[in-house]
Every structure is written in C-alpha cells, then in structure tokens.
Amino acid sequence: MRPLDPVVTDALGRRFGAVVALRGVGLRVGEGTCLLLLGPNGSGKTTLLRVLATALRPTEGRAWVCGYDVVSEGHRVRELCAFLGTSPGVYAGLTGFENLCLAADLCGRPRRQVAELLGWAGLEQVAHRLVRTYSLGMRRRLALARVRLQEPRVLLLDEPFVGLDEEGTRLVGELVTGIKKQKGAVVLATHDRHRARAVCDAVAELESGTLLSSGTAGLAGAVSRG
Amino acid sequence: MKAWRRVAAVARKDLLLEWRGRDAVLPAGSFGFAVLLVLGLVSGGGGEAAPSALWVSVLLAAVLAAGRGADREGEEGTREVLLLYPGSREDLFWGRWLALCVVLLVLAAGLWCAQVLLFDAPTRGAGVLILAALLATAGLGAAGTLLAALVAHVRAGPLLMPLLFLPATVPVLLAGVRLSETAASGAPAGPWWGVLVVFDLLFLLVGPVLFELVVEG
Numbered sequence: 180m181r182p183l184d185p186v187v188t189d190a191l192g193r194r195f196g197a198v199v200a201l202r203g204v205g206l207r208v209g210e211g212t213c214l215l216l217l218g219p220n221g222s223g224k225t226t227l228l229r230v231l232a233t234a235l236r237p238t239e240g241r242a243w244v245c246g247y248d249v250v251s252e253g254h255r256v257r258e259l260c261a262f263l264g265t266s267p268g269v270y271a272g273l274t275g276f277e278n279l280c281l282a283a284d285l286c287g288r289p290r291r292q293v294a295e296l297l298g299w300a301g302l303e304q305v306a307h308r309l310v311r312t313y314s315l316g317m318r319r320r321l322a323l324a325r326v327r328l329q330e331p332r333v334l335l336l337d338e339p340f341v342g343l344d345e346e347g348t349r350l351v352g353e354l355v356t357g358i359k360k361q362k363g364a365v366v367l368a369t370h371d372r373h374r375a376r377a378v379c380d381a382v383a384e385l386e387s388g389t390l391l392s393s394g395t396a397g398l399a400g401a402v403s404r405g
Numbered sequence: 406m407k408a409w410r411r412v413a414a415v416a417r418k419d420l421l422l423e424w425r426g427r428d429a430v431l432p433a434g435s436f437g438f439a440v441l442l443v444l445g446l447v448s449g450g451g452g453e454a455a456p457s458a459l460w461v462s463v464l465l466a467a468v469l470a471a472g473r474g475a476d477r478e479g480e481e482g483t484r485e486v487l488l489l490y491p492g493s494r495e496d497l498f499w500g501r502w503l504a505l506c507v508v509l510l511v512l513a514a515g516l517w518c519a520q521v522l523l524f525d526a527p528t529r530g531a532g533v534l535i536l537a538a539l540l541a542t543a544g545l546g547a548a549g550t551l552l553a554a555l556v557a558h559v560r561a562g563p564l565l566m567p568l569l570f571l572p573a574t575v576p577v578l579l580a581g582v583r584l585s586e587t588a589a590s591g592a593p594a595g596p597w598w599g600v601l602v603v604f605d606l607l608f609l610l611v612g613p614v615l616f617e618l619v620v621e622g
Contacts, residue, residue, distance in 0.1 A: 234485050236621075253621075258491040268486035272422040284414030285490040287407070309425075329491075 181246035184209050185333050185364035186231060192239030192388075193226050200226040202388045203240070208364045208381070213355050214393075215375050216368035218385035224368035225265070227385070228335045231366065232262035244333050261331035265338050267322035271311035275302050275321050278310060282325045292328060300324040301346060315342035323350050332363040340371045352378050408496050415487075415500020419474055420507060429473035429508055437466030437516045445523045455526035456585035459516060460578050464545075464571065466512045471549025472566045474501060475557045484557065488620055498550055498616040506546040513538045530588025537584040540601040541577045547608035548573055554619045576604045 186208035193201040201223045208214045216224045229235040231242055233253040241248060247255040269278050279293040297306045300320040310318060319342050326334065339351045355365045355378040369375045383393035423429055440462040448454035478484040487497060517534070520526055552569050556562035580597040587594045 232489055234489060254491070254493070257489055262489055264482075264485065266482035268481075268483050270418065270422065270483055271481055272425050273418065277418075277421065281414050281418050282490070284410050285487075285492065287410070287492070325486075 182207075182243045183246065185245050186214075186243075186366060188227075188231075188240065188242040190240035191227070191230065191237050191242050193223075193230055193235060194238045200388050201230070201237070204385075204388075204390045206383060206390065206393060208366060210362040210364065211359045212381055213359060213365040213367060213379045215372070215379035215382045216366060216385065217370075217372065217382060218368075221387075222385040223388040224385055225337050226388075228262065228264075228337050228366060228368055231333075232260060232335050233257055234262065259331060260333040260335065261326045261329040262335040263322055263326050263337065263339060265341065267315075267318040269310050269318050269321050269325070272309065274307050274309055275313070275317075276306040278321060279324060279328060282328050286329050288328055288330070296324040296328055299327070300350060316344055316347055319343055320347055320350060323347075323354060327354055327357075331358065332361070334358050334363065334365045336365065336367045336369075338369050338371075339367060340369060340374045348374055408493065408499075411492055411496035412499040412503065415497055416503040416507075419501060419504030422477060423504070423508060426477075428477070429470045430511055433466040433469035433473070433508075434512055434515055436469055437462040437512060438519050440465050441516060441519055441523060450524055452524055452526050452589075455520055455524035456582045456589070458524065459520040459526075459585065460581040462516050462520075463509075463513050463541075463581070464574060464578050466516065467509055467545050467549060467574075468567045468570050470508050470512060471505060471545075471553050471570065472556070472563060474505060474550075475553035476563070479557060494617045494620055495613040497620075498554075498613045501550045501553075502546045502612070505549055506542050509542045509545055509549075510538065513542065527589050530585075530591070533588035533594070534585060537581055537588075537601065540598075540605055541581050544577055544601065544605040544608050545574060547605070547612040551608065551612045551616055551619070554616055574604075576600050580604070 184207050186206065188204050188206045191201055191204040204227060216227065218224050226235065230237050231244055231249060233249050233256050236250055243249065244256045245259045249256050275297060276293060279296060280290055283290045283293055297303050300323060302317060302320060305313065305317065310321065313321070334355065340348055343351065358365055367375055367379060381394060384391040441458055444454065444458035444461065448458065478487065488494065521528060548570065552566060556565045556569070559565055580600040583597045584594055
C-alpha cells in the first residue's frame with residue numbers, strides 16, 4: 180500500500196563504496212509540515228535530500244514522495260518534488276529571464292509566469308542581464324524563483340539561507356509557507372537553526388548517517404542547542 | 406507536457422550558451438584546422454589525401470565539441486538540476502543532439518572550406534558531400550551526446566571520451582572518406598551510404614534509451 184504522507188522513508192540506506200552515508204533512516208513528514216534536518220557536516224543530510232529528489236539511488240530500504248517510490252516511480256516523484264541544492268544551478272551564460280524561460284519550458288509551465296516570478300524574487304531590474312554578473316544572493320533568488328515556478332508538492336532545500344539577505348530569507352519563508360498551505364511538505368537541511376526555526380514545525384537529527392531523533396517536540400530544544 | 410517544447414528548450418539553451426561563449430566551436434575548429442594543416446604537410450598537400458584529411462579532422466574536432474556541452478553542465482552545477490526536471494530524459498538527449506548537430510555542421514563546413522584551400526581539392530560532387538555530412542553529423546551527434554553523458558561522472562572523462570568516441574565512429578570515418586573520393590571521381594559509391602545509414606539508425610535508436618540509463622546512474 181502507498182504511504183499517505185508526502186515524505187516517508189523506511190530503513191533507508193546509502194553507501195558510497197565502503198563509506199556509509201545513510202543507515203536505516205525511517206522518517207515520516209506529514210502534510211503541511213516543514214521538517215528541519217539537523218546534523219554536523221557529513222551526517223547524511225544532503226545524501227538524504229538527494230535520495231528523496233531521485234538524484235541518488237538508495238542502496239538499502241525504500242523512500243516514497245507523495246506515495247511514489249523514488250526508485251521505481253522516479254518520473255512521478257520528479258513531477259511533484261523540487262530540490263534546491265547548495266549550488267543555485269543556474270546558467271551563468273544566460274540571462275535571469277532566459278533561465279526561468281528554460282525552466283518553464285522544461286516543466287510545462289506557461290512563460291507568462293516568468294516576469295511575475297522575477298518580480299517576486301526582486302530581480303525584474305536585472306532580468307535581462309547575464310547571470311554571470313549576478314551576486315551569489317541574486318543567483319540564489321533566481322533559483323528560488325525557479326523552484327516556485329515548478330509548483331512542487333514536496334520541496335527539498337539544502338542550506339537555503341546561504342548567501343541570502345533578510346529579503347532573500349523572507350522569500351524562502353514565503354515559499355515554504357505556500358507549500359505548507361497547499362498541504363505539501365518541506366524538508367530543509369541547514370546549520371542556520373535560528374532562521375529555519377521561523378518556518379519549521381518538526382526536527383530530525385542525523386549523525387554519521389543514522390537518525391538520532393525526529394518529531395515536533397524537540398524543535399525548540401534542538402534549535403536552542405545550536 | 407509537450408516533448409517538442411522540452412527538446413527545443415534544451416537545444417536553444419545549448420546553442421545560446423555556445424553562441425555567447427564559443428567554447429566548443431572555436432577550440433574544436435582550431436584543433437581540426439591544426440590537424441588538417443599537419444596532415445597537409447605530411448601528405449605534401451596532394452588532392453588525393455584531401456578526403457582522408459578532412460574526415461579525420463572533422464572526427465577529431467567532433468570529439469572536443471561533443472565533450473564540451475557536458476563539461477559546461479558540470480562546471481556550472483546545472484547537470485543535476487536539468488536531470489531533476491519532470492518529464493522524459495529522452496527529451497534532454499534529443500535537445501542536446503540537435504544542438505550538437507548544428508555545431509558539428511558548422512565545424513564540418515569550416516573544415517571543408519579549409520581543406521579546399523589547403524589541398525586545392527576539387528569542389529565537384531558537392532551534393533554528395535553535403536548529404537554525407539548531414540548523415541554523418543546525425544550519427545556523430547547521437548554518439549557524442551550518449552558518450553559525453555557516459556563519461557560526465559568519471560574523473561578521467563576528458564581522457565575517456567576520445568578513447569570511446571573514436572573507435573565507435575570509425576564507420577563514419579571510412580564511409581565519409583570513400584564517399585568523398587567517389588564524389589570527386591564520379592565512381593559508384595558502393596555500400597558506403599548503407600554504412601552511414603546503419604550507423605545513424607543504430608545510434609539514433611539506441612542512444613536515447615541508453616542515455617536514460619546512463620544518467621540514471
């Protein structure tokens with residue numbers, strides 16, 4: 180039977196040769212929830228996000244996004260899920276407008292949304308400048324606009340606050356809140372616990388690829404420990 | 406989601422990046438020209454060596470051009486983003502293929518002009534040459550797109566690319582040389598059109614399927 184929650188993992192594991200990046204991770208992220216993933220460097224946060232995004236195959240266990248298996252139904256998962264990694268993943272040789280037009284064409288969204296999203300990200304003045312002239316923060320805003328264009332039900336964010344000013348942080352919050360309102364789910368991995376606290380409802384802590392704890396109760400405690 | 410829209414988007418993106426950066430056409434074209442020049446010097450610039458020199462230079466330039474698109478995605482960290490968009494990954498293959506074919510045609514045209522000047526080669530049989538170039542480009546584009554995706558994740562990718570690409574595309578080299586010779590002499594082409602067609606069919610049919618498996622990792 181398909182799991183009902185937007186994100187479910189069962190005994191999920193991933194090895195890179197002899198290195199165990201994830202081991203026996205069992206998670207459940209409910210509708211309208213933003214899960215904060217915490218853990219030191221190398222604890223498996225990014226690996227977990229990349230497995231959920233179908234960028235990596237698990238070597239053990241299973242994972243489902245919106246009820247679809249990330250391995251056997253990866254194409255369905257990609258229709259419902261968006262991943263924003265540590266690199267903004269935008270083309271420096273294209274303009275901001277061209278980058279979003281490419282995303283719109285690849286996602287099957289109307290191009291008329293592009294101008295609106297550039298305005299949302301505060302990039303309308305630089306929309307027709309090559310992205311190589313953008314600052315890191317501007318590139319990340321453009322990546323946020325691209326993710327919003329995808330209209331995902333599940334959003335996976337890896338260190339989304341890096342390079343962002345207060346306005347950029349507000350955009351992340353708006354994006355996360357919008358998905359929660361649509362009964363979607365967000366998994367957010369960061370070391371910036373305080374900025375994440377404003378939007379997260381639950382917390383999971385990873386260490387050496389193993390899930391130490393997860394749930395809603397420990398959020399305040401986990402954040403204050405940081 | 407319309408496949409043609411996705412294919413056109415990827416091709417447009419690759420061609421725009423190439424137009425602005427010229428980081429495939431210029432190095433690959435210069436390299437091809439250098440090969441042509443060296444072969445011209447070695448062979449004494451005789452017209453009979455011209456077809457071999459042309460096709461060897463086209464093939465070597467194609468190795469560089471084919472690898473460049475994949476390298477660009479790796480450098481900008483966009484490969485994963487591209488693969489995680491919804492929709493069939495075969496569309497990405499066709500978009501890349503289309504853009505690479507345009508680049509290869511530009512290279513082939515430039516190298517042909519250089520060959521005519523350097524070797525004082527005859528220009529008759531241009532129709533045969535153009536058809537051969539179109540067929541060869543379609544196959545080389547498919548092979549290049551597939552192999553570039555295959556070596557993209559390998560640390561020694563730039564080294565591996567010619568090792569895989571050159572042996573795989575020997576039929577195109579042989580067919581191209583023979584067809585160019587027969588075009589110049591007016592002799593019958595024999596089985597060489599068939600060789601080009603079979604090569605194209607093989608890579609155009611198998612390429613998109615294998616591409617999906619390769620990028621899936």
